[in-house]
Amino acid sequence: MISVENLSKRYGTSTVVDDVSMQIERNSITVIVGTSGSGKSTLLRMINRLVEPSAGRVLLDGKDTRSEPAHLLRRRIGYVIQGHGLFPHRTVEENIATVPRLLGWDGARVRARVAELLEVFQLEPQRYARAFPHELSGGQQQRVGVARALAAEPAVLLMDEPFGALDPIIRAKAQEDLLAIQRRFGTTVVLVTHDMDEAFHLGDHVAVMSQGRLLQYDRPAQLLTHPADPFVSRMTGLADRAMRLLSLTTAGELAAAGESSGPRVPESASLREALSEMLWCGAQSALVVDEEGRPRGQVTMAAILAHGRPR
Amino acid sequence: MSAPQPLPLEVPAAAGRPLARLDRLGSLLTLCATAALLSTPFMLVKANRIVPGVPRSLFESLPHGGALGCLMLLALAGGIAVTVQNARLRLGAALAGVIAISVASGCAARALTPAGNQVIRVAAGPAFWVLLGCLALLCTDAVTRLRPPPARRVALLGLFLIASLLLLSTGLFDQLSVMREYQVNHERFADELRQHVLLALGSLGAAVAVGLPLGILCHRVPRLRAGILGTLNVVQTIPAIALFGILMAPLGALAVAVPFAARLGIRGIGAAPAALALFLYSLLPIVANTVLGLQRVSCQAVDAALGMGMTAAQTLGRIELPLALPVILTGIRVVLVQNIGMVTVAALIGGGGLGTFVFQGIGQTAIDLVLLGAIPIVVLAFSAAVLLDALVEVLNRGRR
Numbered sequence A: 001m002i003s004v005e006n007l008s009k010r011y012g013t014s015t016v017v018d019d020v021s022m023q024i025e026r027n028s029i030t031v032i033v034g035t036s037g038s039g040k041s042t043l044l045r046m047i048n049r050l051v052e053p054s055a056g057r058v059l060l061d062g063k064d065t066r067s068e069p070a071h072l073l074r075r076r077i078g079y080v081i082q083g084h085g086l087f088p089h090r091t092v093e094e095n096i097a098t099v100p101r102l103l104g105w106d107g108a109r110v111r112a113r114v115a116e117l118l119e120v121f122q123l124e125p126q127r128y129a130r131a132f133p134h135e136l137s138g139g140q141q142q143r144v145g146v147a148r149a150l151a152a153e154p155a156v157l158l159m160d161e162p163f164g165a166l167d168p169i170i171r172a173k174a175q176e177d178l179l180a181i182q183r184r185f186g187t188t189v190v191l192v193t194h195d196m197d198e199a200f201h202l203g204d205h206v207a208v209m210s211q212g213r214l215l216q217y218d219r220p221a222q223l224l225t226h227p228a229d230p231f232v233s234r235m236t237g238l239a240d241r242a243m244r245l246l247s248l249t250t251a252g253e254l255a256a257a258g259e260s261s262g263p264r265v266p267e268s269a270s271l272r273e274a275l276s277e278m279l280w281c282g283a284q285s286a287l288v289v290d291e292e293g294r295p296r297g298q299v300t301m302a303a304i305l306a307h308g309r310p311r
Numbered sequence B: 001m002s003a004p005q006p007l008p009l010e011v012p013a014a015a016g017r018p019l020a021r022l023d024r025l026g027s028l029l030t031l032c033a034t035a036a037l038l039s040t041p042f043m044l045v046k047a048n049r050i051v052p053g054v055p056r057s058l059f060e061s062l063p064h065g066g067a068l069g070c071l072m073l074l075a076l077a078g079g080i081a082v083t084v085q086n087a088r089l090r091l092g093a094a095l096a097g098v099i100a101i102s103v104a105s106g107c108a109a110r111a112l113t114p115a116g117n118q119v120i121r122v123a124a125g126p127a128f129w130v131l132l133g134c135l136a137l138l139c140t141d142a143v144t145r146l147r148p149p150p151a152r153r154v155a156l157l158g159l160f161l162i163a164s165l166l167l168l169s170t171g172l173f174d175q176l177s178v179m180r181e182y183q184v185n186h187e188r189f190a191d192e193l194r195q196h197v198l199l200a201l202g203s204l205g206a207a208v209a210v211g212l213p214l215g216i217l218c219h220r221v222p223r224l225r226a227g228i229l230g231t232l233n234v235v236q237t238i239p240a241i242a243l244f245g246i247l248m249a250p251l252g253a254l255a256v257a258v259p260f261a262a263r264l265g266i267r268g269i270g271a272a273p274a275a276l277a278l279f280l281y282s283l284l285p286i287v288a289n290t291v292l293g294l295q296r297v298s299c300q301a302v303d304a305a306l307g308m309g310m311t312a313a314q315t316l317g318r319i320e321l322p323l324a325l326p327v328i329l330t331g332i333r334v335v336l337v338q339n340i341g342m343v344t345v346a347a348l349i350g351g352g353g354l355g356t357f358v359f360q361g362i363g364q365t366a367i368d369l370v371l372l373g374a375i376p377i378v379v380l381a382f383s384a385a386v387l388l389d390a391l392v393e394v395l396n397r398g399r400r
Helices: A040-047 A070-075 A092-096 A098-102 A107-120 A138-150 A168-185 A196-202 A220-225 A230-236 A241-247 A271-281 A301-307 B024-039 B064-083 B087-112 B126-146 B150-169 B177-220 B222-237 B240-257 B259-263 B271-296 B299-307 B312-349 B355-363 B367-396
Strands: A002-011 A014-024 A029-034 A055-060 A077-081 A156-160 A188-193 A205-210 A213-218 A264-266 A285-289 A295-300 B043-046 B054-056 B121-124
Touching: A002 A040, A014 A040, A014 A055, A014 A205, A014 A213, A029 A040, A029 A168, A029 A196, A040 A156, A040 A188, A070 A077, A070 B299, A077 A138, A077 B299, A092 A098, A092 A107, A092 A138, A098 A107, A107 A138, A138 A156, A138 A168, A168 A196, A188 A196, A196 A230, A196 A241, A205 A220, A205 A230, A213 A220, A213 A230, A220 A230, A220 A241, A230 A241, A241 A271, A241 A301, A264 A271, A271 A285, A271 A301, A295 A301, B024 B064, B024 B126, B043 B087, B064 B087, B064 B126, B087 B121, B087 B126, B121 B177, B121 B367, B150 B367, B177 B222, B177 B271, B177 B312, B177 B355, B177 B367, B222 B271, B240 B259, B240 B271, B240 B312, B271 B312, B299 B312, B312 B355, B312 B367, B355 B367
Parallel strands: A029 A188, A029 A205, A077 A156, A156 A188, A264 A285
Antiparallel strands: A002 A014, A002 A055, A205 A213, A285 A295, B043 B054, B043 B121
16 A cells, blocks of 8 residues: 655745645555646656655555665566657567566576566567567557566556557557556556546546645546536536446446347446447347356446436 | 559650760769879889879880770779669779779889889879779769678778788789888888877777766766866867977976876877877767767656666666767767877877878978878778778667
């Protein structure tokens, strides 16, 4: 668990981060969202001490992060930045092996870990291990960036706008990959973005920042139904807030016993997607199916509409 | 023939006009060479080493069979340079031309020197030098068109140097005036060559040892950058002779005050001020290119390196310097070529080097002695440039 306690950062007279406190849960994805200049990146960079706080402290599993040299702390925390930041003069393999080598792992262990990560990130070792970053596509470079950050099995992964440079299709794929990776390794992820859709899609918790202050830190649904500040409503958007709320629940979660002659929707689809499919087909209900296509129950239009209202 | 014919989108502009198909550079160089061959002597025969020579044309210098053979080879090279576009063929023809005029000059020197006469000097004339220049330009043009990979360029250079040395060692050129000067000075030649290379490389080494840290400092502390680069810029503008003069007084005083320094060879004149001046000139390109190279390193790579737990020193040594290396090496290339040329002037204050022959030759109006110094300097500078260019290109591969 990461405890951020009364953290501030001032440069001269301007305060970039202003007295922020938050508890980040283990094994969850926390997204810090805000406009540019809101201090979200600075807050993230204070967790691994790339920026030293002016006031306050960060506890990692109860231990003050300043109790060890900064570079040793950073080797235990994964770090991914926008545009991947891969080392252009090193191969994919060497890039991924960076932190294990800094930690002095033996060669066999490093090779095994690199091979495992290449497989997890769908990069064929024969083809990509010896490739240089410029020989990869944007999506592949981004995957190598995340693989490199996870190489030494860190408990915490910090990501600063990791998908900002990707086009929409590759970006969606990268987001799904991140969710899968997080489930697989149980990593605690803290991710910074300016994209509210990304925040709602990925975040177990979302922190909204503006002008250095933390306005609200809550589950995504709570941001919609109980915004703590008008700025939070503006960020989440008023026009389609019901749709956003629906996008937070999956069809599988709402499936009730029963048969439906309506369209088939996968249980991982959001209620928003299910509703859209039902509108498209003119149906009053949809059949929820699992990955193998077996029926899991049905969702009705009425149940979805009820779910789109704040309680 | 059912396959569709490709549309003739681009009709070669020269298709109908044979003149437009002629190679421009080749035609120009062939014209120059022909004019020189017709209007200026191929060889000069001097009664002794300092009087002006009596002109001798190609046919007056060689037995007619040899002269005709040489002329035909040259005509062939000219023809290929004008009409053929194949770069390999052009290179081969130009090289054959170089060999032809070299062998011709060596044979002519033998033929024109009366047996046993040690006073008479036979030197290459203007036509020879113009021909050599034109053929060398054709060679470099052909090599540029071939765009050989770095390793092959270095191999070509090595081959050229070895072939030249072998040709010289056959004794074919021993009657040429430059080689006569070499025979008189051959012990000193080795020493001065060594001194020349030592001065050029030593001052470069010292400049790298000081300039690299200075460049890193400039990069890290932007406030120092303007001051340091400005100072080095001013040093760069001082003419070499003036800098030697400026250094003479303090170094002379140092030698008097500290006998140990004098024993090390530090004096107001000689190699010490020369090396120091070259070192000062070398600093600016190395510091400036180090700063430029470090600035060009992607700040994301540096951020990632620090974020993953590299210390500042590890980031510098493993990420920043390797990525800046091609630019730093470009600075080193500039310095090395510049130094090889500038060491020549060091001879003026007793610093030694091949410049000794150049200035002695000027003093004695013995042009062949000047050439004995100047030709190796050109070859050294050219070789250094080819080697370091190849190194920079190799390092630039696989990284963007």
